[in-house]
Structure formats: C-alpha cells, structure tokens
Amino acid sequence: MADKVIAGKTVQVNDEGYLLDASQWDKEIAVEIAKEIGIELTDKHFEVLAFLREKKEAGEPLTIRKVGKSGIVDIKEFYALFPGGPLKYSSKIAGIPKPVSCV
Amino acid sequence: MQKLLILGGGTAGTMMANKLVKALDNEEWEITIVDKYKTHYYQPGFLFIPFGIYNRKDVEKPKANFFPPGVKVIFSDVNKIEPDENKVLLEDGRVLHYNYLIIATGTKTVPEETPGLKEKLWYKDIFDFYTVEGACALQRKFKQWEGGKLVMAITELPYKCPVAPLEFVFLADDYFTKKGIRDKVDITLVTPLPGAFTKPVATKMLSELLKDKNINVESEFYIESINNDEKKLVSYDNKEVPFDLLTIVPVNMGDPMIARSEMGDDLNFVPTNKHTLQSEKYENIFVLGDASNIPTSKAGSVAHFASEILFDNIMDAIEGRPLSAKFDGHANCYIETGFGKGALIDFNYDTEPLPGTFPLPGLGPFGLLKNTKINHYGKIMFRWIYWHILLKGKELPVEADMTMAGKKKVSF
Ligand SMILES: Cc1cc2nc3c(=O)[nH]c(=O)nc-3n(C[C@H](O)[C@H](O)[C@H](O)COP(=O)(O)OP(=O)(O)OC[C@H]3O[C@@H](n4cnc5c(N)ncnc54)[C@H](O)[C@@H]3O)c2cc1C
Numbered sequence: 001m002a003d004k005v006i007a008g009k010t011v012q013v014n015d016e017g018y019l020l021d022a023s024q025w026d027k028e029i030a031v032e033i034a035k036e037i038g039i040e041l042t043d044k045h046f047e048v049l050a051f052l053r054e055k056k057e058a059g060e061p062l063t064i065r066k067v068g069k070s071g072i073v074d075i076k077e078f079y080a081l082f083p084g085g086p087l088k089y090s091s092k093i094a095g096i097p098k099p100v101s102c103v
Numbered sequence: 104m105q106k107l108l109i110l111g112g113g114t115a116g117t118m119m120a121n122k123l124v125k126a127l128d129n130e131e132w133e134i135t136i137v138d139k140y141k142t143h144y145y146q147p148g149f150l151f152i153p154f155g156i157y158n159r160k161d162v163e164k165p166k167a168n169f170f171p172p173g174v175k176v177i178f179s180d181v182n183k184i185e186p187d188e189n190k191v192l193l194e195d196g197r198v199l200h201y202n203y204l205i206i207a208t209g210t211k212t213v214p215e216e217t218p219g220l221k222e223k224l225w226y227k228d229i230f231d232f233y234t235v236e237g238a239c240a241l242q243r244k245f246k247q248w249e250g251g252k253l254v255m256a257i258t259e260l261p262y263k264c265p266v267a268p269l270e271f272v273f274l275a276d277d278y279f280t281k282k283g284i285r286d287k288v289d290i291t292l293v294t295p296l297p298g299a300f301t302k303p304v305a306t307k308m309l310s311e312l313l314k315d316k317n318i319n320v321e322s323e324f325y326i327e328s329i330n331n332d333e334k335k336l337v338s339y340d341n342k343e344v345p346f347d348l349l350t351i352v353p354v355n356m357g358d359p360m361i362a363r364s365e366m367g368d369d370l371n372f373v374p375t376n377k378h379t380l381q382s383e384k385y386e387n388i389f390v391l392g393d394a395s396n397i398p399t400s401k402a403g404s405v406a407h408f409a410s411e412i413l414f415d416n417i418m419d420a421i422e423g424r425p426l427s428a429k430f431d432g433h434a435n436c437y438i439e440t441g442f443g444k445g446a447l448i449d450f451n452y453d454t455e456p457l458p459g460t461f462p463l464p465g466l467g468p469f470g471l472l473k474n475t476k477i478n479h480y481g482k483i484m485f486r487w488i489y490w491h492i493l494l495k496g497k498e499l500p501v502e503a504d505m506t507m508a509g510k511k512k513v514s515f
Contacts, residue, residue, distance in 0.1 A: 064339075065369060065370070075325075075327070075339050076339050078339075079325075079339045079340045083340065100398075
C-alpha cells in the first residue's frame, strides 16, 4: 500500500496500482490511469466504468461475461476498448479492486 | 408433518440426506429427495477414462444404493421452484410443498454456449471429459490417434474441479510417453486465467511442473468460437490456437430449472451466503455444492466440508436459533501429475494453497504442493472414500474448517 498522486490528488493504491478506496475516484483520475495503460477514454469507456462501479457497489462479482451482457458492450467490444486484459484494466481505471477469478 | 425437500441427489444432496435422516425425528419430519437420473456418477473418475485407467463401469452405481431408508425418493425432473409459495413443481405435474428446501442440483456443461463447439467435429476431433459419454468417446479416439497438436482448453470460469484440466495434460504426457509417441504429440493448455492456476504459490509450482513436462500454456485466452474448417480456437481479441485434437471444458452452468425459477445469476448459479450457505433471498432455502455461487472451488471435497456447516445451520434454523456455523470455503484437491505421482492443495476463501503436510502437521502422510507417490495413492483411494464414506455422510478424519497447522507461509 502506498500514497500516489494521480491527476493532482493523493490516493491510496496497492502495489499493482489499484485504488484501495473506490470513493477517492473521479473522472480525472480515470483518465490519468488509462493514459498510463495506454488507453484514451471515450464516452463508451465511461459507460462501462459506471457499470463496473455500480455492480461493485452492489457486491456483485464481476466477470467479462457479465460486462458482455450489460447492454453497453458485447465481449468483443469490451476487448476492443481495453485491449490485452479488459477486466483487469477496466477495473483499475474504474478505481475498484482487481477482480479475482475464483476457481 | 414438517417437510424438508432436497433437489438433486448427486454428491451434495446424497450427503445431506444421509446426515439429516439420522438427526430428524421421522414422526415429525418427512425428508424427500428428487433427482432426474437413476445413475450416480463418480465424476472425479471421468478424468481417468480417456487414458483407459478407468472404464464406464468403474464410475457408475445406482443412486438408490446411497439414499438411506426413511428418505422418500422421487425420480423426476424438477420443472421449477416457486420460492414465494414454498413449493416445487415437478415435470410430471406433481407439486411438492416444503418447510425447508436444499438446492443441490449441481452444474453441468453447456457446449451450445460456445459457437462452433457442438458442430461437425464434436466427438470426432473435439471432446469433453466432463461427461461419461465424452470421456468414453475420447478413450476410443486416443487408442487410434497417431499424434499431432493436442489442445486442452477451458472456455469459461467458474468450472467444476479447477485442477482437472491440469491433471488431464499431465496424464496425457504420461500416456503418450508410455505409448512411445510423445515426440509426435504437442500438448498445449489454453486458459482464460493469467497462469496455470488462480493462486500464486500453486501456480508457480504447477507452472514449473508443466515446463518440465514440455507442456505449453496459452494464458489469458478467452475463447470466442471454434473454427471447425481450419481447426483452430479463436479468442475475443483475435488470437488463434490451432489443434488437431481438442479436449475442452465447455461453459459450466447451473441447471436451467434455476433460470426457470428466476433464482440464478447469469450462469444459473444461486446467490448464496458464502458463510451460512443460506440463499441470499429466501430464509428457508439453503444451497449446497456446485449449484451455489460461493467463491470457492466447485468440488466434491468442498461440498463435503460445506455439508457439515450446512447440517449445523439447518438444525439451528429448525430449532429457531440464529445460524451459528460459518463456512470458510475450505477446498482440498489432489492433483494427478502423471507417472504415478500427485500433488495436493488445501485452501479456503482467504488463504491460498501453501506447502506443508496434510492432514497431520509435520507427518502428513500427504505432502502439500509436492509431487509425490503418496499423493497419487490419495487420489486413487478417494474413489473408495467417496462411495463408502463421503456419500453416506460419515465423518472424515479431516476438519471442515481449514487449518494452518503443518503449512509453511511462502513469499517470493
Ligand atoms: C472430470 C471431473 C473431475 C472431478 N474431480 C474431482 C476431484 O478430484 N475432487 C473433487 O472433490 N471433486 C471433483 N470433481 C467435482 C465433483 O464431482 C463435483 O463438484 C460434485 O459432484 C458436486 O456435487 P453436487 O451434488 O453439487 O452436484 P452433482 O453431483 O453433479 O449432482 C447434481 C444432481 O442434481 C440433479 N439435477 C440437476 N438438475 C435437476 C433437475 N432439474 N431435476 C432433478 N434433478 C436435477 C442431477 O441429475 C445430479 O444428480 C470432478 C468433476 C469432474 C467433472
């Protein structure tokens, strides 16, 4: 755990850079984290981020499949928005914990 | 007369029936168990069928052998649950009322969920080993197969027995080595996970083993479809893996009955309190085994540990006390690694698999996260334990709660 200044605000992150407190998040922080990953955020991205934050808040486990059924994007579009690791990157940008795949 | 109804007479339902019949007064309680099939399969044995180690007869027994006297048994498909009315509708039109309901309808594979899976190559060059039919068909194929690209792929999480695909590739390495054609067989494991397993310490141990055995791993590969003409897997981000022979774990889902009852999540698993095993929505409904959405492995060992917790909580509920027992997600899996050896992992919601000995600290006899002969014997003995102890709801000499005794904390 460490303090990090993102978009001029001090937030707590874990050693992989995920926000520890989702309430410290805002849109500028999202833009900044996305930039570090190499993603430029569009409205579509923000719709997905809002969906993720809402589901997280409700305590629902997040999966790629669930995002694919959100009505916002299908799985292919989700991959296109967050190439290389849609769920781990979108979660990081959304300021929520990295989803753990449980098997 | 009070009624306790169990849906599903597989591993979990059968264990609960055996435990409850002993504890509940049969003058006051009627226990009923419903299942659509008459045959009980020892599913862990499916893994060994493709390699000719087991055959169909080694994994089948009549379900009726395991239901205790005093329990009413109904063989019928469940059409739906009407939880607000405390009743269950059967396919044949009968209606069952209940005071308490245990859902134990498990999970099954749904190949139809993946485009191209159940098409012209199905059971010709594409197989599953999660059904007895698939495992037997693959045994016939392996007998005459002369080599090529063998791919073991996982379509979606969660799936039952998360270590089974790993065991499959280890046993394939063993099988084709003994057949003398290992040099002609290229083995690849394709997984949506970031590595061989979800938990870091176990992944490290297993990855090393895979490397030693010359088995490739294609990780973070999320299958979109299967191209039958060009014989390749295609991922959502347009990566491709070619195959000559594909073994696959299709999408695992809860029974469609759960969806008809509007009680499931997007994979038909029932939202369940991970500690009490009570339905999130209905106080008089409990969920045991693969049918629930609790975040631990879908495995017989988990159902066994959870059944002890569920038993206590049902007794609490019936006797009007707050639910006192809490499940910790304890899972314990033997991992066959080929050439007569095996590994063992033991973990729960909060603690990942660690090295050490099990069940006795320092003594074992089983070595955690170690590749040994004795662990393999553990797996082989598991079949006997399953039929004679587990299903009968008897106690195993292992605690329901995971213990840290005998384990070593690791950092790397
Ligand atoms: C290849 C393979 C290897 C495995 N290896 C291991 C292992 O090594 N160790 C381990 O611990 N576990 C292992 N498992 C997992 C283990 O078999 C399951 O986790 C366990 O059987 C789950 O028990 P259950 O009662 O929840 O489901 P099941 O045993 O599958 O029972 C569900 C029952 O519900 C019935 N049912 C479903 N829907 C309806 C309906 N609508 N109406 C009526 N009846 C219905 C079904 O007919 C079935 O009998 C393995 C599984 C597989 C496939």
